[in-house]
Amino acid sequence: LVGVYYHGQPFHEDWGGFHFSGNYAFNLGVGFVSIPHNLGKTWFPCVDNFTDRSSYDVFITVENGKTGVGGGLLVETTDNGNGTTTWHWKISHPIPTYLESAAVGDYVLYEDVYEGMEKDIPINIYTRPSESAKVAGSFVHLHEIMHFFEEHFGPYPFERIGYVSTAIGAMEHATNIAYPHFAINGNTSYESLYTHELSHMWFGDEVTCSTAEDMWLNEGWATFCELYYRTGLYSEELFRTMMRDMHNDVLKKAHIIDGGFWPLNGIPQDVTYGKTAYDKGGTVANTLRAYLGDSLFFDAMTAYLDQFAYQSVSSYDMRDFLTxxxxxxxxxxxxNWVFTPGSPHFGIDSVLVTEGDASFMVDLFLKQKRFGYDFLGDDNIVEIAFVKDNFDFVTDTVHFSGATGHSVKFIDFEPRAVLLDPLETTNDATIDNYRFFDQPQDYAFPEVIFKIMIDELSDTALIQVTNNFAAPDTLKTPVEGLRISPNRFWKIDGILPEEFHAQGRFYYDAVTVWDNELIIDENDSLVILYRDHPRNDWHYVPQTRIGNWNMGYVYVEDLQLGEYTPAVYDKTIVGVPENTDAKKVKFYPNPAKKKTNH
Known part of the structure; x- marks a missing residue:
């Protein structure tokens, strides 16, 4: 047994460390700026990394009338007879140094009990007196969220559910989450914040990343959880919308904010707590769910947490265990998703339907590209949906490796369309969503920077719009002075009735991230090029541009199914294109029997 006596002024940076704030003091176990990030050392001597673990007894001596809050269970309070009281807390499960905690102040205790999967678990929420009446309203769904997490990831792994109100936060200290004052406001507007921190009790506290470079194992999974719990409390559609919004933000901004495309298991320590680890990590966890299917995914992750309980792991450990x-x-x-920078991109190249005696044979041809890095992954699994006459979806999966894939499916109906991942289960380098239309209307598809304006519609239309974060296929016949986008294009897919007419409004923007690699200066005249099928070349269609040279909209006059890409003509070479080659192209139906007429 070794005793270490120490004293001094605890360190803190802007966020992490040990803080004194008015009548309150508390620690936050990691620093965003400090490297290494672990800040257990700011208040006690320790081997301060993500792998050294210990149980803890913490004795907090405070002035009488104040409360000392630590991790684990309260063992006893002792009146020292000199105007001070010592609070003794004990956490029995071994945790890394950064997850131990202490907070001191004029706290009021909110108590409850959660009937857990294996045992009753005390709930302790320590707040300032002014916040005590607001706790019930802010944490109204805590029991439901706990039940959701236990149902999906196994029994709660610690002896107490705990939050303590602090001036800044949030931080997932084991059983004693530092939770910011502003979030205890009497309503559920910050519900996802305390849900994120609560999920860390499984992902981060029970099983911890072994290095900062693998932080997605903590933060990516907690980010997934803070979105996914909505499927239980609210709706699948809300989860899908929020995941789409986050995924869109990742594709647009993560590499800019974090200074590059990084593999999830090799993020530099100056961006450990950046968008890649948190948000891209969350989208990859969601993609893993689709890859394995819900039942196997949650069984496997529960077993993973059990196998590595109170240990530290790497991405390789997770891979090998799941295998x-x-x-x-x-x-x-x-x-494809963890060890390599960037994001894979999947697309349907073509579909061929052949009618047989008892079924329809569907030949599916797929393509893989990549956003942000030169790599093509193997053992891909992507979901496809066959659309029936009544617009019901029948889903299946396609497995392929490399740049192209071919799969044959036999189904008992003739599909009116074949869509790629319409339920957005795989977060590849696409943003897409679909909608049914039964009357003329204008509609802006969320996050794909496209709006449709339908003015003629004889029957129901199904339209899926995909914004692809990948290079479109190149021109089959190059044109001097004409350049197509190096990194994005749209695909319009679905089912159109016999009588249909609509305009499509496409957004371009060289001021921010969308088209700044395509539109260089005012000599670049932006146009939208179209093709009805990958076997055909891109060509100009009638359109009107509204805006200036670096930002605005292009209105395509007669919207059809197919692909659309931004392109620029260098006016110093070829001038502005005329409409003389414009033609109206109709590609219907999709898929085609044996051949396509256009």
């Missing part, structure tokens, strides 16, 4: 548990070689998935 062993599921019987599926997870090497391809982890190579």
């Amino acid at each position: 062993s548990y599921t019987g599926i070689d997870m090497g391809g998935f982890f190579d």
